Amino acid sequence: MRQVSAVVTCGDTFHGRFGPVEMPSPWWNDVAPVVTWLSGLLGVPVVVLRLLDVDGGALMRDGHVTYHAEALEQPAGLPANVPIHLGDEEPLRASWATREGLRAALDWALAITGPSEIRQVKTWNLAGLFHLPGGNAWLKTTPPFAAPEASIIAALAEVDPTLVPKVLAADPARGRMLLEHIPGEDCWKAGPDLVPETVRRFARAQQRLSLGLQGIDDRPAPHEAIGEERGLPPGLIDRRSVLAATRRLPRIPGSDELLAEVPALEEELAACGIPYTLVHGDFHPGNWRAVPGGAAVVLDFADAHVGHPAADGLRLREWTGDAEAWVEAWSLPGADPRRALEVAAPLAALGQAVRYQEFLDGIEPSERRYHAGDPEDALGEAVKALRRLRRA
CATH class of the missing domain: 3.10.20 (Ubiquitin-like (UB roll))
Known part of the structure; x- marks a missing residue:
């Protein structure tokens, strides 16, 4: 309550x-x-x-x-x-958490849509979400550490325009994006046919965007932004290796063992034959939207990055209890997607710990209660996953 x-x-x-x-x-x-x-x-x-x-x-x-x-x-x-x-004023306060910043964002959106009622739906340190029914649009505001959603959506739309929402306008420098309203409802209770079909469609798009990112030997420095010359949206963070980003993480029992294993795990994962590509970062049916009987539209790319798509398969399994659709979608010639899920489990959990720490480092103190303890919890899951893997 x-x-x-x-x-x-x-x-x-x-x-x-x-x-x-x-x-x-x-x-x-x-x-x-x-x-x-x-x-x-x-x-x-x-x-x-x-x-x-x-x-x-x-x-x-x-x-x-x-x-x-x-x-x-x-x-x-x-x-x-x-x-x-x-x-006191906080330097890390989100722009939409201030009077001036929020009014500026709403004025920007209304200048594009025309007059509309404003229905605020959510607000917290990771996003502000506003429905403008008169303009058939949604305003989303995001912090500087969020992925460049508008350019990610544009890249995916080049492959499958039915997979993503339509961007009406974007102001990436200020973390603002205006999306066309998507009919239907969020797919928390996705039917048995919707999940495998959506996973297949998204995997096909990821495969089209991989563009030579099959290995880890040619990767740029950790956390270096990937540019358009690599065939992916500009501004994406490279998370094919998360080791350098773990320096700010807390230490828990077993975490040193985990970090020592990261290079070997990355080599094992690369050997599974699945290309590195755009990863959604929070791929589950709650981030899809559809009308009954229709195809799902995938939303919320704020955690997207360059990495291994098994992270999306693991997130899907966490929410639905099943990753068979992901295994089928990534059964490419010479690939072993089932093994990739096993090897990726500790790495994906470690990546989540890094992301949670980025949240804590990037938001004002009163908002940190949303994520307090999350890096430690994710690290604990990574340690457990590593021990399961090594016992197998």
């Missing part, structure tokens, strides 16, 4: 604290019901800027959550300039 309170401002005017009120959704980043409550209470459009505090709760849900909300118009009949302390 999530209870919510909100500190409300409008520009430089503070209007006070409201709540607590119980919300129908337990998730901290699900701000749609918070916006509905505050807009109805104050009689003006309201957006949530950021999370201020959580009392109780864990794993991104439940507890008493306090937000900073911004009224887009001055509410009538409320006291003004109520003394409220919101903390």
Whole structure:
């Protein structure tokens, strides 16, 4: 259960604290019901800027959550300039978590779509998501450490335009993207036919984009951005080896053993005969959208990178309990996809630990509670996967 309170401002005017009120959704980043409550209470459009505090709760849900909300118009009949302390300005604060940054993003989107109601759906350190029904569009805002989604979508659209959403506009320097609305619903309950078909379609696109990235000997320095000359979208991070990126990770029992094994694991994985390519990074049906009976559109490429596609197969298995569709899709001549899943398991978990640490390093302190402990948990999974592999 999530209870919510909100500190409300409008520009430089503070209007006070409201709540607590119980919300129908337990998730901290699900701000749609918070916006509905505050807009109805104050009689003006309201957006949530950021999370201020959580009392109780864990794993991104439940507890008493306090937000900073911004009224887009001055509410009538409320006291003004109520003394409220919101903390110092943070250099790592997301642009859409500030009044100026959020208003600029909304103005940018509305200048493209024309007048529209603004429905804020989610906001947290990894993204802001807004539905603009009048423009049949969605505004997504992302932090500097997110992958360049618009260029990734463009590259995949060259291969299969039905696989990805249509980008109406993008401002990558400011982390803004405007997507055309996709009918249907998210595929959390994907049917038995949708999963294998979507996996096959996505794998075909990945295979088209591999373009000579079969080995690891010619890789650029770890974390070097891959340019267009390699046939992939510019700005992608090369994660074919994650060893150099582990220096900021915590150490847990078994992690030194794991890190010592990384070069051998990478050689074993390369020997499985599957090309390195664009990896989605969070490939599961919750990041697909479809109408009943229709083909799925794949969304959310913020964690995409150059790496081994077995990471996507492992993520799929984590969510659905089955990776057979991935094995079938990657049964290329001379390849051993089943073995690739086994060898990639510790490397993929280690890569997730690196990514979680990047989140923690790139977000302001009040938002770190979303990801606290995640690098250690992922490292623990990597150690377990390595020990399973070596016992096999």
